[in-house]
Amino acid sequence: MGQFLPFTKQVIKNLFSAPATTQYPFVERVYPERTRGHVDINKDSCILCGMCMRSCPPGAIKVDRAGKTWSINRFDCIQCGYCAEKCPKKCLSITPGYQEPGPEKFAYTVEVPYEPPKPAAKTVAN
Amino acid sequence: MGNRSIVPYGPQHPVLPEPIHLDLVLEDEKVLAAIPSIGFIHRGLESLTSKKDFNEMVYVAERICGICSYMHGMSYCLALEDIMNVEVPRRADYLRTIWCELSRLHSHLLWLGLLADAFGFESLFMHSWRLREKILDMFEESTGGRVIFSVNTIGGVLKDMPNEMLQCFVKQLDEMEKEIREMTEIFLTDYTVKSRLVDVGIISGEDAIRRGAVGPMMRASGINVDMRKNGYAAYNDIDFEVITSNKCDSYARCEVRIGEIFQSIDIIRQAVAKIPDTEINTKVTGMPNGESIIRVEQPRGEAFYHVRANGTKFLDRFRVRTPTFANIPALTQTLQGCQYGDVPLLVLTIDPCISCTER
Numbered sequence: 001m002g003q004f005l006p007f008t009k010q011v012i013k014n015l016f017s018a019p020a021t022t023q024y025p026f027v028e029r030v031y032p033e034r035t036r037g038h039v040d041i042n043k044d045s046c047i048l049c050g051m052c053m054r055s056c057p058p059g060a061i062k063v064d065r066a067g068k069t070w071s072i073n074r075f076d077c078i079q080c081g082y083c084a085e086k087c088p089k090k091c092l093s094i095t096p097g098y099q100e101p102g103p104e105k106f107a108y109t110v111e112v113p114y115e116p117p118k119p120a121a122k123t124v125a126n
Numbered sequence: 127m128g129n130r131s132i133v134p135y136g137p138q139h140p141v142l143p144e145p146i147h148l149d150l151v152l153e154d155e156k157v158l159a160a161i162p163s164i165g166f167i168h169r170g171l172e173s174l175t176s177k178k179d180f181n182e183m184v185y186v187a188e189r190i191c192g193i194c195s196y197m198h199g200m201s202y203c204l205a206l207e208d209i210m211n212v213e214v215p216r217r218a219d220y221l222r223t224i225w226c227e228l229s230r231l232h233s234h235l236l237w238l239g240l241l242a243d244a245f246g247f248e249s250l251f252m253h254s255w256r257l258r259e260k261i262l263d264m265f266e267e268s269t270g271g272r273v274i275f276s277v278n279t280i281g282g283v284l285k286d287m288p289n290e291m292l293q294c295f296v297k298q299l300d301e302m303e304k305e306i307r308e309m310t311e312i313f314l315t316d317y318t319v320k321s322r323l324v325d326v327g328i329i330s331g332e333d334a335i336r337r338g339a340v341g342p343m344m345r346a347s348g349i350n351v352d353m354r355k356n357g358y359a360a361y362n363d364i365d366f367e368v369i370t371s372n373k374c375d376s377y378a379r380c381e382v383r384i385g386e387i388f389q390s391i392d393i394i395r396q397a398v399a400k401i402p403d404t405e406i407n408t409k410v411t412g413m414p415n416g417e418s419i420i421r422v423e424q425p426r427g428e429a430f431y432h433v434r435a436n437g438t439k440f441l442d443r444f445r446v447r448t449p450t451f452a453n454i455p456a457l458t459q460t461l462q463g464c465q466y467g468d469v470p471l472l473v474l475t476i477d478p479c480i481s482c483t484e485r
């Protein structure tokens with residue numbers, strides 16, 4: 001008989017306590033601030049250096065210097081955060097909120113308004 | 127003499143979504159021998175060292191296993207830090223210890239749930255996973271990831287846990303401890319649970335040593351071995367006793383793991399009380415050149431890391447021996463003489479992780 005007592009206690013507790021799961025889609029989950037959901041770029045500070053592309057373990061980022069675009073294949077990204085750590089301008093960040101599901105892989109591309117500095121005009125020696 | 131037959135078991139386990147295949151030699155319902163075969167999901171992670179530089183390999187090492195992911199990443203970093211003579215700040219050591227113990231907690235709660243599921247006790251399975259969920263929330267709050275944390279780096283850790291967060295975790299663990307104690311009482315005293323575990327799958331201490339068992343499997347046979355006593359991370363500052371049991375059966379393995387749950391909570395408390403206020407990582411420059419061997423105690427047992435570097439950014443060799451790999455010979459011993467119906471449960475009592483085994 002003694003072995004049933006712990007269960008009875010638990011059953012009564014469950015009857016009067018809130019559900020252990022969230023009632024999705026009526027209640028959306030609130031993610032903690034540090035959640036690594038997806039990579040975001042602040043395109044204004046990007047200098048198209050390509051450090052993120054070279055450091056990404058699964059090769060999810062493509063930086064096209066000539067075409068001035070930065071793109072990420074979110075389906076390949078493993079949210080490790082290494083690109084954000086390596087970016088010299090700190091323009092990459094990992095923010096909460098997961099990527100949208102989709103039927104096929106696609107790359108998300110942004111155009112970067114970066115103007116490379118003009119090489120200093122050579123002074124001609126007289 | 128009864129009827130002899132060979133029954134193929136696997137590669138799918140009734141509870142685990144991972145492939146291990148056993149050829150069981152049966153005499154009527156009794157198992158005489160078990161011949162394991164593995165290699166269904168080999169991923170070649172070790173050979174990625176020729177394609178990913180040593181910094182990127184931290185993230186590859188973490189993906190060896192989903193449950194001990196944190197410790198794989200950490201051990202790889204420990205090996206590289208050893209090669210490159212990096213002094214890790216003390217706070218990082220403590221943070222690593224806390225995350226290690228939280229990983230152990232979640233791994234053992236997961237295992238208890240799977241064990242309950244294996245003997246058909248669904249509500250007990252739900253309860254242990256409900257409790258485990260709270261630990262996953264702690265991971266998400268502190269590192270941003272629920273399963274893979276990506277928080278280790280060569281030279282320390284990437285994210286700090288503020289002292290208020292640590293205090294809050296300790297408070298939550300205090301509350302959880304009561305619930306875990308209630309739940310684990312059932313594992314240790316309930317008649318049905320005991321009838322499935324007691325005197326099933328016996329392996330003596332001598333056999334465990336001979337077959338190279340590690341972790342709770344070894345400690346449940348009365349052998350006092352725990353790599354944490356070697357004092358990596360901050361374990362040399364922490365006071366704890368190795369938990370062993372002399373019963374040598376499946377019940378003992380359950381008992382040791384339950385003991386370790388409470389031990390982990392205690393270690394976290396001690397670590398939070400002692401954590402110093404220093405930096406959390408040091409800048410590492412240059413390329414690694416040399417060789418190192420690291421042994422750490424993962425939830426499932428001892429993991430062995432061998433890293434050899436040659437002064438370039440690509441490593442020469444990266445070799446991992448995971449606890450499940452070491453426990454498979456001991457598993458075949460426990461299966462000898464058991465009943466056919468106990469095989470799924472016995473495979474589970476070593477806490478197998480086939481993905482780790484095959485890397």
Ligand code: SF4
Nearest residue numbers: 046047049050052087
């Ligand atoms: S995002 Fe950062 S690392 Fe990547 S190209 Fe731009 S500046 Fe360089």
Ligand code: SF4
Nearest residue numbers: 056077078080081083
């Ligand atoms: S988070 Fe990791 S996987 Fe994703 S783009 Fe950055 S480096 Fe690549």
